[in-house]
Amino acid sequence: MFNSNICLIFAFQTPSNMSIDKKEHIMNVAMELFAEKGFEGTSIRELANRADVNIAMINYYFGSKEKLFEALLENKARFMREKIEAIHNDKSLSEIEKINLIIEGYVTRFLSQPGLHRVLQQELLVSQRVTLHQNVINLFVKNTEDVVAIIEKGIRKKVFKKVDPQLLFASVIGTINQIMVSRTMCNMLMEKEKDFNPYADPQLKKRLLNHIKQMVQDHLLTHTELQKTK
Amino acid sequence: MFNSNICLIFAFQTPSNMSIDKKEHIMNVAMELFAEKGFEGTSIRELANRADVNIAMINYYFGSKEKLFEALLENKARFMREKIEAIHNDKSLSEIEKINLIIEGYVTRFLSQPGLHRVLQQELLVSQRVTLHQNVINLFVKNTEDVVAIIEKGIRKKVFKKVDPQLLFASVIGTINQIMVSRTMCNMLMEKEKDFNPYADPQLKKRLLNHIKQMVQDHLLTHTELQKTK
DNA sequence: TTGAATTAAACAAACGTTTAATTTAATTTT
DNA sequence: AAAATTAAATTAAACGTTTGTTTAATTCAA
Known part of the structure; x- marks a missing residue:
C-alpha cells in the first residue's frame, strides 16, 4: 500500500522514460528469478511482486511469460x-x-x-x-x-x-x-x-x-x- | 537418504513383484520426463499417463512428487x-x-x-x-x-x-x-x-x-x- | 480530450494431492 | 479345500491452490 504511493510520487518526478525503465527493470528481475528457479519454477505473480509492478503489466509489455523470456535472451x-x-x-x-x-x-x-x-x-x-x-x-x-x-x-x-x-x-x-x-x-x-x-x-x-x-x-x-x- | 529406501523395501514385504516392478517402472518414466522437461515442467498427470498408471499411484508409492524425485536420485x-x-x-x-x-x-x-x-x-x-x-x-x-x-x-x-x-x-x-x-x-x-x-x-x-x-x-x-x- | 499506462478482479485451465469406494491378492478360519 | 477375513493395490472423482492470461474500469500524461 505504501509502496504504490511512493512509486506514484517517483512517477511524477521521472517523466516519460518511466515505461522504458520499467520494462528494463522487469527484465532484470526476471533474469534474477529465472536464474534462481528456472522458467517453469518462476511465477508471473512472484515476478510482479519482486519487481513491484502489477501482474498485468508483464503481459501488457511482453505479451506472455514465454515472450518475456524470449525478449530476455534476445536482449542479452x-x-x-x-x-x-x-x-x-x-x-x-x-x-x-x-x-x-x-x-x-x-x-x-x-x-x-x-x-x-x-x-x-x-x-x-x-x-x-x-x-x-x-x-x-x-x-x-x-x-x-x-x-x-x-x-x-x-x-x-x-x-x-x-x-x-x-x-x-x-x-x-x-x-x-x-x-x-x-x-x-x-x-x-x-x-x-x-x-x-x-x-x-x-x-x-x-x-x-x-x-x-x-x-x-x-x-x-x-x-x-x-x-x-x- | 538411505533410510527411506530401506523403509520402503521393508514396508511392502509382499513377494508379489508386481508392485516393485511398477515402482521401478514409474521411476524410469519419471527420469525420462524430468530429463526432458525438468522437475517443475513435468506434471504428475503426464507422468501417470506416460507410465500408464493411475495418478494417485504416484503419491501412493512415493508420497509426493518431490519425494519421488528424491527417491529417483537416491536410487541412481x-x-x-x-x-x-x-x-x-x-x-x-x-x-x-x-x-x-x-x-x-x-x-x-x-x-x-x-x-x-x-x-x-x-x-x-x-x-x-x-x-x-x-x-x-x-x-x-x-x-x-x-x-x-x-x-x-x-x-x-x-x-x-x-x-x-x-x-x-x-x-x-x-x-x-x-x-x-x-x-x-x-x-x-x-x-x-x-x-x-x-x-x-x-x-x-x-x-x-x-x-x-x-x-x-x-x-x-x-x-x-x-x-x-x- | 485522447491514447497510453496502470489497476483490481475475474477467468478458465492445470496443478499436486486427497478421498472414499472398489478390486485384487494374501491370510486366516472354518 | 472352501469360505471368510483382512490388508494392499487400484481407481475415478473431487479437493483446494496456483497457474498464465484477460477484462473492464480507472488514472495518468500530453
Whole structure:
C-alpha cells in the first residue's frame, strides 16, 4: 500500500522514460528469478511482486511469460557472437593469441553475468520451448565453428599439434560451466565461506584464466604418449 | 537418504513383484520426463499417463512428487562414489592410471545414462529444493576431493607438474557435461544427422575418452611457457 | 480530450494431492 | 479345500491452490 504511493510520487518526478525503465527493470528481475528457479519454477505473480509492478503489466509489455523470456535472451544473449567473429577475422593475431582472447572473452563475460549463464544453460538442458532452445544451440554452434576454424588453421600451419577441435572447445566452455553451475559448489571447491560471491572475485578469475590457458596450450603445443590401461 | 529406501523395501514385504516392478517402472518414466522437461515442467498427470498408471499411484508409492524425485536420485545417483573411492585407495595403481580410470568411469557412466546426467545437472543449476540440491553438491564435492588428493600426491611425487587440481577436475567433468547438455547440439558439433543418438555411439565415446585423456596428460606431464597478451 | 499506462478482479485451465469406494491378492478360519 | 477375513493395490472423482492470461474500469500524461 505504501509502496504504490511512493512509486506514484517517483512517477511524477521521472517523466516519460518511466515505461522504458520499467520494462528494463522487469527484465532484470526476471533474469534474477529465472536464474534462481528456472522458467517453469518462476511465477508471473512472484515476478510482479519482486519487481513491484502489477501482474498485468508483464503481459501488457511482453505479451506472455514465454515472450518475456524470449525478449530476455534476445536482449542479452547474443553477446559473444560479434566478439568471436571479430577475433576470427583479425589477421594481425596469431592462432594462439586468438584462442587466448576467446578464452578471456568467455571467462570475463560469464563471470560478470552469472544469471544469464544460468538461464542459457537451463535452456540448453530443457527442450520445452523448441524454437528458443534451438536459437541458443545455433548461437553456440556458430561460435564453435569459428573456434574450430581457428584451431584447424593452426594445425595446418603446424603451430598446433593434431587435436580434436570441437572437443577442445567443449573443454574450455565446459570448465567455465562447471564453475558457474552452482555458487555453493564453487565455494566448497575453492574453499571459500558459504556466502562468498566467487564470481566477483578477481583471484578466482585469474586462477580460472590461468588454468584454462595453460591446459589448452599444453595440449595444443606438446604431445605425450598416451598410457595404456589394460 | 538411505533410510527411506530401506523403509520402503521393508514396508511392502509382499513377494508379489508386481508392485516393485511398477515402482521401478514409474521411476524410469519419471527420469525420462524430468530429463526432458525438468522437475517443475513435468506434471504428475503426464507422468501417470506416460507410465500408464493411475495418478494417485504416484503419491501412493512415493508420497509426493518431490519425494519421488528424491527417491529417483537416491536410487541412481550414488553411482560414482564407491568407484572413485576404490580407485583412490588402490595402491597397485600409479597416479596417472588412477586419473585415466576415473575419466573412463565418468565417461562410461554418463554416456550410458544421459537422462540421469541431465537431471543431476538441472538440480545443480536450480536451487529450489534446498536439501536435494545440497545432496547433489555434496556427492560431487566428495568425488572432487578424492581426485584432488590423487593429483596432489602425483605433484608431490613429481610425476605431475604443478597444476590446479580442482580446476583440472572441473575441466574433465565440464567437457563431458558440454557433450551431454544437448543431444541436438552434440550432433551438430559432431556432424551427425539430427535424430542420431550420439551417446550410444562407441566412436563418440572413443573420441571423447581420447581427447580428455590426452588433454589431461599433456597438461599434467608437460609445461609450456604461457604466451602474454597485452 | 485522447491514447497510453496502470489497476483490481475475474477467468478458465492445470496443478499436486486427497478421498472414499472398489478390486485384487494374501491370510486366516472354518 | 472352501469360505471368510483382512490388508494392499487400484481407481475415478473431487479437493483446494496456483497457474498464465484477460477484462473492464480507472488514472495518468500530453
